[in-house]
Amino acid sequence: MGCFLTNSSLGRKLVMSISGCFLLLFITFHMAMNLVAIFSADAYNWICEMLGANWYALVGTAVLAGGVLVHFAYAFWLTWQNRKARGNVRYAVTVTEKGVSWASKNMLLLGVIVFLGLAMHLSHFWAKMQLVELMGGHEVVLTDGSVVAPTDGAAIIQYTFSQWYNVVLYLVWFAALWLHLTHGVWSMLQTVGWANDKWYPRLKCLSGIVATLIFGGFAIVVVWFYVQSLCGGCPCCA
Amino acid sequence: MNFTLKIWRQKDAHSKGEFKEYQVKDISSDTSFLEMLDILNNDLVHKGEEPVAFDHDCREGICGMCSLHINGHAHGPSQAVTTCQIYMRQFKDGQTIVVEPWRSAAFPVIKDLVVNRGAYDQILQAGGFISVRTNSVPDGNAIPIAKADADESMDAAACVGCGACAATCKNGSAMLFVAARVSSLAKLPQGRVEGARRAKAMVAKMDELGFGNCTNTGACQAECPKSISIAHIARLNREFLCAKLED
Ligand code: HEM
Ligand code: FES
Numbered sequence: 001m002g003c004f005l006t007n008s009s010l011g012r013k014l015v016m017s018i019s020g021c022f023l024l025l026f027i028t029f030h031m032a033m034n035l036v037a038i039f040s041a042d043a044y045n046w047i048c049e050m051l052g053a054n055w056y057a058l059v060g061t062a063v064l065a066g067g068v069l070v071h072f073a074y075a076f077w078l079t080w081q082n083r084k085a086r087g088n089v090r091y092a093v094t095v096t097e098k099g100v101s102w103a104s105k106n107m108l109l110l111g112v113i114v115f116l117g118l119a120m121h122l123s124h125f126w127a128k129m130q131l132v133e134l135m136g137g138h139e140v141v142l143t144d145g146s147v148v149a150p151t152d153g154a155a156i157i158q159y160t161f162s163q164w165y166n167v168v169l170y171l172v173w174f175a176a177l178w179l180h181l182t183h184g185v186w187s188m189l190q191t192v193g194w195a196n197d198k199w200y201p202r203l204k205c206l207s208g209i210v211a212t213l214i215f216g217g218f219a220i221v222v223v224w225f226y227v228q229s230l231c232g233g234c235p236c237c238a
Numbered sequence: 239m240n241f242t243l244k245i246w247r248q249k250d251a252h253s254k255g256e257f258k259e260y261q262v263k264d265i266s267s268d269t270s271f272l273e274m275l276d277i278l279n280n281d282l283v284h285k286g287e288e289p290v291a292f293d294h295d296c297r298e299g300i301c302g303m304c305s306l307h308i309n310g311h312a313h314g315p316s317q318a319v320t321t322c323q324i325y326m327r328q329f330k331d332g333q334t335i336v337v338e339p340w341r342s343a344a345f346p347v348i349k350d351l352v353v354n355r356g357a358y359d360q361i362l363q364a365g366g367f368i369s370v371r372t373n374s375v376p377d378g379n380a381i382p383i384a385k386a387d388a389d390e391s392m393d394a395a396a397c398v399g400c401g402a403c404a405a406t407c408k409n410g411s412a413m414l415f416v417a418a419r420v421s422s423l424a425k426l427p428q429g430r431v432e433g434a435r436r437a438k439a440m441v442a443k444m445d446e447l448g449f450g451n452c453t454n455t456g457a458c459q460a461e462c463p464k465s466i467s468i469a470h471i472a473r474l475n476r477e478f479l480c481a482k483l484e485d
Pocket of ligand 1: 021072076079107114188189454
């Protein structure tokens with residue numbers, strides 16, 4: 001039983017699907033949590049403190065890292081096998097077949113962009129928050145020299161997205177995630193057999209909605225803080 | 239009509255192949271694609287050259303023997319037909335047509351455009367059958383079958399096993415073929431008896447033969463000459479996963 005998840009193509013796909021679903025659930029939670037920062041810095045920081053250096057947050061972080069690693073490792077493993085199955089000689093002429101999305105053929109590329117974005121994101125936030133707390137630190141020095149508490153997530157958000165290049169990088173990252181999910185969501189259901197001809201249009205529509213909600217939810221926070229930084233202490237945002 | 243053909247020529251399985259260019263002239267628009275290749279071969283034989291080897295049998299879209307990757311499409315540019323069912327009127331006069339064999343590690347080239355599709359036969363042998371008593375023929379109508387189930391089974395059974403799915407798939411996956419075989423039997427009471435064993439055995443054989451992992455791009459159903467739906471892949475996934483969970 002344990003081994004069909006490694007030695008059968010359908011078992012490996014199942015691992016891909018379940019780990020993808022797990023990441024999707026996490027990312028939905030994360031997106032919802034970020035939205036709180038728009039409404040109240042205090043409420044957001046209360047969440048940050050809850051998810052700081054305590055045992056359940058650490059277990060959560062470890063499980064999450066495991067999920068990413070499994071998804072990532074299987075993605076490369078499957079893609080490597082698939083390239084081998086395709087053979088050494090490639091077609092001289094290729095086309096995009098009818099009804100086939102670009103994203104579906106470039107899931108690994110999109111995933112790698114998501115992964116790189118993740119590394120950037122962890123260096124911006126996790127390394128300044130949970131990691132600092134773990135090391136017993138009580139303050140973080142930002143690149144502009146200002147000092148904040150590692151639990152002051154709202155301040156770190158504000159600082160990160162006052163820089164235009166971070167805004168651009170994050171939006172590119174979210175766009176890759178959007179594309180990954182436009183295929184990923186319905187593909188994950190197809191992999192566990194939860195699809196049929198009647199449901200394909202609905203599932204693909206659902207994927208678009210889920211991907212767009214997640215993109216929108218993340219993007220609005222980034223853009224909100226950037227716009228706020230532009231108009232600095234003007235009365236309307238103060 | 240006149241055409242420039244770029245055809246993959248390869249002496250045998252071990253030789254390195256390459257594209258060769260040929261001109262065919264004064265082809266009637268109602269000539270079928272394979273007849274056009276016959277005309278080319280006739281010319282080549284007259285010139286003392288080796289004719290182009292390609293697979294074909296019934297030439298009416300039922301046997302699944304013809305193949306060919308034509309201008310980027312398995313079975314040519316038309317939807318829902320086999321190569322033997324396409325006609326030169328579907329191309330433009332003067333067009334260059336690139337003809338390649340199926341490209342998939344599990345379908346090695348034997349010669350020119352002919353590939354070995356024995357891997358599909360091996361998958362079928364692993365489970366694409368039902369066990370029945372050899373006795374007097376049972377009454378075909380003795381077991382009532384819902385029309386919707388019979389229809390779905392027949393849709394899946396339309397698969398001719400030509401290999402276009404694996405040849406098209408960027409992952410070299412044979413899932414559409416295996417799914418069609420599993421699905422056509424899974425929808426009928428006669429096929430249910432061995433359902434779990436069949437799904438596991440055929441998937442295991444497919445993996446063993448080196449076909450890739452499906453990533454649900456849907457390219458196979460777009461190029462399938464019988465328009466087999468990937469809904470059958472979803473059913474195969476259900477059959478397989480349920481069978482595995484019972485283990
Ligand atoms: C770490 C970087 C990532 C890489 C390299 C990656 C790569 C892949 C690949 C290659 C697939 C298989 C394509 C397919 O089967 O259709 C896939 C599927 C999927 N991914 Fe990712 N991905 C990454 C991150 C993510 C994240 C962060 C999420 C969630 C928000 C996610 C959600 C999914 C889902 C839902 C599927 C569909 C599963 C299925 O087809 O059965 N992925 N990913
Ligand atoms: S030759 Fe029989 S299907 Fe084309």
